[in-house]
Amino acid sequence: MTWIWATRMSGGSYYVPDQSRFPIFMAFSLFVLVMGASSTINNLDDPTSNSVYILYFGFACLFTTLFFWFRQVIKEHLAGLDSNQLKQSYVYGMAWFIFSEVMFFAAFFGALFYVRTLAVPWLAGEGEKGIGIAAVEMWQGFESTWPVIVTPDQGDGYVLAKKSMAWPGWDHALEWLPLWNTIVLLSSSVTVHFAHLGLKDGNRKKFNRFLGITVTLALIFVGLQAAEYYEAYAYYGLTLNSGIYGSTFFMLTGFHGFHVLMGGIMLAIMLARSVFAGHFEEHDHFGFEAASWYWHFVDVVWVMLFLFVYIL
Amino acid sequence: MSAVIENHHDEHHHGPAAGITRWLFTTNHKDIGTLYLWFSFAMFLIGGAMAMIIRAELFQPGMQIVEPEFYNQMITLHGLIMIFGGVMPAFVGLANWLVPMQIGAPDMALPRMNNLSFWILPFAFFILLSSLFMEGGAPNFGWTFYAPLSTTYAPPSVTFFIFSVHIMGASSIMGAINVVVTIMNMRAPGVGLMKMPLFVWSWLITAYLLIAVMPVLAGAVTMMLMDIHFGTSFFNAAGGGDPVLFQHIFWFFGHPEVYIMILPAFGIVSHIIETFSRKQLFGYSSMVWAMLSIAILSFVVWAHHMFTVGLPLAAEIFFMWATMLIAVPTGVKVFNWVATMFRGSITFETPMLFAIAFVVLFTIGGLSGLMLAIVPADFQYHDTYFVVAHFHYVLVPGAIFSIMAAVYYWIPKWTGNMYDERLGKLHFWLSFIGVNVTFFPQHFIGLAGMPRRYPDYALQFADWNMVSSVGAFLFGFSQLLFLFIVLKTVMGGKKATDQVWEGARGLEWSVASPAPYHTFSTPPKID
Numbered sequence: 001m002t003w004i005w006a007t008r009m010s011g012g013s014y015y016v017p018d019q020s021r022f023p024i025f026m027a028f029s030l031f032v033l034v035m036g037a038s039s040t041i042n043n044l045d046d047p048t049s050n051s052v053y054i055l056y057f058g059f060a061c062l063f064t065t066l067f068f069w070f071r072q073v074i075k076e077h078l079a080g081l082d083s084n085q086l087k088q089s090y091v092y093g094m095a096w097f098i099f100s101e102v103m104f105f106a107a108f109f110g111a112l113f114y115v116r117t118l119a120v121p122w123l124a125g126e127g128e129k130g131i132g133i134a135a136v137e138m139w140q141g142f143e144s145t146w147p148v149i150v151t152p153d154q155g156d157g158y159v160l161a162k163k164s165m166a167w168p169g170w171d172h173a174l175e176w177l178p179l180w181n182t183i184v185l186l187s188s189s190v191t192v193h194f195a196h197l198g199l200k201d202g203n204r205k206k207f208n209r210f211l212g213i214t215v216t217l218a219l220i221f222v223g224l225q226a227a228e229y230y231e232a233y234a235y236y237g238l239t240l241n242s243g244i245y246g247s248t249f250f251m252l253t254g255f256h257g258f259h260v261l262m263g264g265i266m267l268a269i270m271l272a273r274s275v276f277a278g279h280f281e282e283h284d285h286f287g288f289e290a291a292s293w294y295w296h297f298v299d300v301v302w303v304m305l306f307l308f309v310y311i312l
Numbered sequence: 313m314s315a316v317i318e319n320h321h322d323e324h325h326h327g328p329a330a331g332i333t334r335w336l337f338t339t340n341h342k343d344i345g346t347l348y349l350w351f352s353f354a355m356f357l358i359g360g361a362m363a364m365i366i367r368a369e370l371f372q373p374g375m376q377i378v379e380p381e382f383y384n385q386m387i388t389l390h391g392l393i394m395i396f397g398g399v400m401p402a403f404v405g406l407a408n409w410l411v412p413m414q415i416g417a418p419d420m421a422l423p424r425m426n427n428l429s430f431w432i433l434p435f436a437f438f439i440l441l442s443s444l445f446m447e448g449g450a451p452n453f454g455w456t457f458y459a460p461l462s463t464t465y466a467p468p469s470v471t472f473f474i475f476s477v478h479i480m481g482a483s484s485i486m487g488a489i490n491v492v493v494t495i496m497n498m499r500a501p502g503v504g505l506m507k508m509p510l511f512v513w514s515w516l517i518t519a520y521l522l523i524a525v526m527p528v529l530a531g532a533v534t535m536m537l538m539d540i541h542f543g544t545s546f547f548n549a550a551g552g553g554d555p556v557l558f559q560h561i562f563w564f565f566g567h568p569e570v571y572i573m574i575l576p577a578f579g580i581v582s583h584i585i586e587t588f589s590r591k592q593l594f595g596y597s598s599m600v601w602a603m604l605s606i607a608i609l610s611f612v613v614w615a616h617h618m619f620t621v622g623l624p625l626a627a628e629i630f631f632m633w634a635t636m637l638i639a640v641p642t643g644v645k646v647f648n649w650v651a652t653m654f655r656g657s658i659t660f661e662t663p664m665l666f667a668i669a670f671v672v673l674f675t676i677g678g679l680s681g682l683m684l685a686i687v688p689a690d691f692q693y694h695d696t697y698f699v700v701a702h703f704h705y706v707l708v709p710g711a712i713f714s715i716m717a718a719v720y721y722w723i724p725k726w727t728g729n730m731y732d733e734r735l736g737k738l739h740f741w742l743s744f745i746g747v748n749v750t751f752f753p754q755h756f757i758g759l760a761g762m763p764r765r766y767p768d769y770a771l772q773f774a775d776w777n778m779v780s781s782v783g784a785f786l787f788g789f790s791q792l793l794f795l796f797i798v799l800k801t802v803m804g805g806k807k808a809t810d811q812v813w814e815g816a817r818g819l820e821w822s823v824a825s826p827a828p829y830h831t832f833s834t835p836p837k838i839d
Contacts, residue, residue, distance in 0.1 A: 014498070016419045016830075019329055019337040023428035030482070031435035034475035038439075041541050042471050069424075085497065089421040092493040100485050100527045107531025107561055111546060119554035127624065139550075153550035158543075240543050244552030247544035251535070 015081045022069040029065050033058030074279070074287070087286055094290045098297050101259070105301055108255065112248045112308060120144050120244070123152050151243035161238035165228070165249060167311050177228045178310045181221055182302065185260070188217035189299040192267070192292045202282045204274065211271045211288075214295070218264030225257045252309055259298045266291035327829050336431075339423035340829060341408045346726075347430050348405025349719075353795070355397030355437065356712075360788050362390040367750075367784035369767050370777050383767035384452035385444065391455025395573065396480050397437050399707065402715045403576040404429070404487045407515045409726065411491060413820035413827065414509045416500025416836045421493040425486050432483035439476040443469035454765060456566070459547035459558040463539045470540065474533045481526040488522035491515050500819075502838030506597060509818050513600050514579030517607045521568045521575075524611075529565040532558065556621050563614035571610045574674075574706065575603055577714030578645060581667045583818070584721050585649050588664035589656025590815035595648040602641035602648075609638050619690045628687045635685035639678065646675055661813075662736030666717035669709055669744050677705030680755065695765075698758025704751045708787075709744075716743070716794065723801050724808030728826030731801040739797060742790035749783025 036055030043049035076082060121127065124144035139152040147164035154160075168176050192214040198206030229250075232238040240250050270288045273279040280288055328334045328343065338344060365386050369376050378386070408426065412419055420426045443450040448467030451457065462470060495516045499508070508516075535558075538544040545551025547558045578599075586593040593599070615623060615631040623631075649671050658664070680702040684690050693699060716739075724730050753776035762773045769777065808825040819838075823831050 014418055016423055017339050019333065020339055020424045020427065021337050023424050023426075024336050024431045026428050027431035027435055030432060030479050031439070034479055035439065035472075038471040038475045041537070042468050044541065088497050089493050092496050093422060093425075093489050096489045096492055096523055097485075100489075100523045103524050104527035104531055107528040107564075108535075110528075110561065110564070111531075111535065111557055114557050114560060115553060119549075119557060120552055122554075123549060123552065148552040151545070151551045156550065157548075158545065158551045240538065244545050247538070247546055247551070247553065251538065251544065 013083050014085050015076070015083065017076070020072075022065055022072065025061070025065045026069065029058060029061035031058075032061055074273075078279075090286055090290065094293060098293060101297065105252075105255070105304075108248070108252050109304065109308065112252065115244050115248065116146050120146065120148055147245040147249075148243055149245065158243045159237065159239060159241045161232075161236055161242040161246060163236040164238065164245060165232065165236075165310060177224050177231070178306060181224050181228075182306050184217050184221045184224065185299055185302050188214045188221070189296055191217065192295050196289070196292055199280060199285055199288065200282055207280070208271065208274055211267060211274065215264060215268045215271055218260060218267065222257060222261055222264065225253065225260075228253075249309060252305055256298065256301050256305055259301070263291065263295045263298050266294060337427070339419070339427055341412050341420045341423070341426065342726075342827065342829065344420075344426050344430050345405045345408030345410075348401045348408060348433075351430070351433060352398050352400075352402035352405060352715075353798075355393050355401070357791070357795075358441070359390050359393035359398055360791060362386045362393070363784060364788050366390060367781040367788075370769070371781040372778065373769050373771055373774050375768055378767070380767045381449060381452060384454075384765070385450040387765055388451045388454055388457075389440070389444070392440065392451075393437070394707075395455065395569075396477075397433070399573045399711045399715070400484065401433060403515075403518070403573070403711075404484075404491075406511075406576065406580070406715070406718050406722075407487075407491050410722065410820060411494055411512055411515060412498065413823065413831055414512050414818055415495065415498060415503050416819050416832045416838070417494060417498035418830065418833050420490050421498050422490050426490050429483045429487040429490065432479050436476045436480045436483065439472050443472050446472070456562060457536070458562070459536065459539070459555045462558075463536055463547055466540065471537065474537045477533045478530055481530045484522050484526045488519035488526075491519040492523070495519075500832065500835035500838055506600065507838075509579075510582040510593070510596070510599055511576065511579030514575045514577075514603055517603050518572050518575045521572050521607055521610065525565040525568040525572075528561060529569075532561040532565065535561070556618070559618050559621060560614070563617045564611075566617065567614040568607075568610040570703075570706070571606055573711045575607070577670065577674075577711050578603060580714045580718045580721075581649065581670050582652075584663045584667040584717055585652050585671075587721075587813050587815040587817070588661060588667075589653045589658050591652055591656040593648070594651035594654075595644070598644055599648055602644040605641040606638055609634060609641075613638065616685055616690075619687050620694045632685055632687045636682060639682055642678055646671060646678075661720075662731070662733060662740055663717045663721035665737065665740045665744075666713045666720065669740070670713045670717065673709035673713070673747070674706055677702055677707075677710055680705065693758065695763055696758040697754040697762045697764055700764050701751050701754035701758055704754070708751065709747050713743070713747075719798065721813075722820070723798070724812045725820060725823075725825050725827055727802050727805075728808055728824075729801050729805035730808050730812075731797055731805065735793065735797050735800075739790060739793045742793065743787060746783050746787030746790055750780050750787055751783075753777075753780045753783075 032054060036051060036053075036058045039051035040049070040055050043051050118127075121144045123139065124142050126144065139154070142150070142152040142154075147166055149161055149164060151158045151160065165178065173179055191210045195207050195210035195214060198204070198210060232249075238246050238249070240246055270280075270291050273287070279285075328340065329337070334343065335347060338347075365378060366383070369378050369383055408420065411417075440450075446467075446469040448469060450469055451462070451467065451473045453461035453466060453470075457473075495508070495512055535544070535546040539546050539548060539553075545553040547553050547555045549555065582593055582599060613631055613635045615627055616635045619628055619631075653668075660668075680698065684693055684699065684702060720731060720736055757769075757773045757776045757780075760773065762769050762777075810823065810825050811821045812825060813821075819832075819836060820827070822836065
């Protein structure tokens with residue numbers, strides 16, 4: 001394979017990779033994945049539908065491509081092909097990617113703030129003349145509360161929950177899973193930082209140990225979140241179908257949980273790279289750094305969730 | 313790790329790969345730029361064919377050639393294809409070709425991701441177009457896909473639409489990240505921020521807008537998906553949600569989106585006017601600050617699309633004033649373009665004609681936008697053909713003219729051949745007349761009260777609709793001439809010099825024509 005080299009001012013060089021098959025395979029995987037997802041979702045009511053296999057195939061293609069693509073990037077790095085300038089590209093790239101993720105969550109938080117401060121009170125008749133009036137005519141007796149347990153249509157098209165996930169008061173604080181989740185996730189941000197410090201000191205043992213603890217905490221968080229969902233569905237009757245409270249609750253915590261899972265997998269891969277392949281050096285560990293930024297990001301999102309979804 | 317491995321020998325022999333794999337597996341910014349540009353041209357023709365169907369239907373009152381249901385699918389797909397498949401990829405293609413050359417970089421910062429950003433698009437649009445053949449037909453709820461039309465009353469193909477928007481968004485975000493990183497990290501030494509060509513500046517700001525709002529669009533379509541299939545009630549008031557919430561989220565994406573489609577045009581036009589006026593651009597730094605102000609203001613004006621949905625008075629007043637404020641930086645830009653031409657030694661080659669037409673016609677579109685920003689006036693204009701005239705004035709003789717201007721301006725650099733000036737001018741005049749005949753009358757029928765998105769209309773609107781349709785056919789078929797001119801230039805023609813244009817300045821004009829496969833493997837010296 002031929003490499004193309006570009007030289008930069010101070011003797012550094014920028015690595016421009018030669019042709020690659022990975023990107024178009026990746027695009028194709030995404031194509032199969034979304035075709036599979038769309039047909040599966042459109043045929044949810046049809047038990048004879050085989051669309052879900054297209055979806056599985058899409059995932060298989062995606063993960064395979066990702067695996068080989070990342071392996072190639074790591075190999076190139078270990079071969080010394082990249083430069084500080086390329087690392088800087090990764091740094092900027094990851095930072096902007098996290099910014100895009102922030103904006104994705106902003107859409108859901110925006111929806112939450114909008115329904116809490118405007119839509120729900122208007123449905124109960126608050127606001128300027130004319131704004132909530134149609135709703136008041138349509139749904140007599142709807143009261144504006146948050147969490148919305150009784151929907152404007154009084155559960156006509158929705159299945160009303162018995163109870164919300166909101167702060168239960170100090171008496172029940174210790175049985176309240178979100179509090180434990182907060183402790184777990186905040187600690188994991190600290191442990192991942194200790195792992196980073198260990199790596200910077202050249203202390204691989206410390207790095208592996210603290211990263212292992214972080215991954216364990218990530219698993220505990222996902223487990224607790226699953227338990228919380230089980231509790232919500234089985235005992236509270238709180239589901240995606242419970243009106244706007246259930247919608248915002250599950251979508252916000254669900255996407256966050258999904259991001260925790262992704263971040264946890266990233267960290268686990270970094271751990272495996274360190275333990276089994278001896279990757280990462282004191283001054284050369286951007287893969288880990290990127291994963292740890294991502295981890296701090298999901299932590300910050302959780303703090304926002306804890307405040308605006310659970311407490312307030 | 314940062315050892316210098318100079319390999320000039322390799323460079324000289326490293327041209328493009330042979331055969332189709334050159335295009336499938338390429339990591340070269342010029343190849344990927346070319347792919348983007350051809351793709352967007354194909355989408356422009358498909359979206360244009362849909363516009364022809366729409367104008368044929370509207371040629372006369374009464375139902376003429378298509379079913380109302382199909383008409384709705386046409387207006388929806390026309391909008392989606394022109395925006396996401398036509399204008400945006402064309403600008404990304406131009407960024408790919410030009411940004412590395414203009415800042416003296418060897419390539420885009422993340423070349424493999426660059427290829428991925430492109431190749432997602434054909435798949436995404438294959439999905440979108442295949443929805444035409446699905447049960448219940450293609451999406452029919454307008455390109456703005458307002459709930460509940462796009463949720464409760466949507467055809468089953470909406471699921472495919474949602475996922476195709478998801479991957480298009482991923483493509484845009486990756487493309488934008490690549491541009492930002494390239495500009496921030498890959499400038500040749502000496503290219504300071506305030507020395508960057510304006511096209512580079514315009515794309516830096518555009519990319520920032522893209523990264524900020526494409527995820528919001530992803531959020532909006534995800535909520536739709538959940539409402540349709542999984543029982544949530546984001547956009548259903550019966551469960552405590554609000555259909556108006558959809559409009560807020562959509563336009564929080566949608567308004568920055570319209571600047572995404574015009575900021576790169578600002579950059580292009582600045583270069584062209586400067587070159588053919590043979591003068592330095594008037595007010596470079598004010599151009600930069602104007603674009604930054606427009607970008608920042610674009611986040612706080614979204615509700616001007618929603619004045620008639622029943623917003624509180626305070627919100628209407630805020631969004632009215634914020635919107636009008638955008639006229640100030642835009643006015644600065646128009647002033648600077650005119651001031652650049654003032655006392656210049658102007659020649660009127662095809663790119664310059666398109667650029668001047670851009671300034672004049674975009675200003676008309678901007679002024680009708682200012683009219684629409686006035687809340688009480690908007691109550692009259694909302695959802696009429698006046699709005700259609702407004703946004704087509706900023707998008708067709710705005711964004712699309714700037715893309716055509718860019719193609720004429722840079723194609724000698726891309727192909728090494730000059731285009732046929734006579735045919736180029738003919739293409740310009742046909743387009744210029746066509747576009748005005750199409751869209752100017754729509755102001756009149758809009759003010760007279762003709763609503764948009766209907767396949768039929770009252771008799772009183774008949775004359776101007778017929779005029780508009782004639783203009784549309786003229787404009788539409790003229791674009792085949794554009795295709796011919798581009799193909800002719802690619803095949804051959806008068807050899808272009810390296811500088812191409814007498815007044816051209818900038819790094820891209822310092823390399824050979826056609827630009828070598830790899831430019832600036834060593835960073836250029838900047839004085």
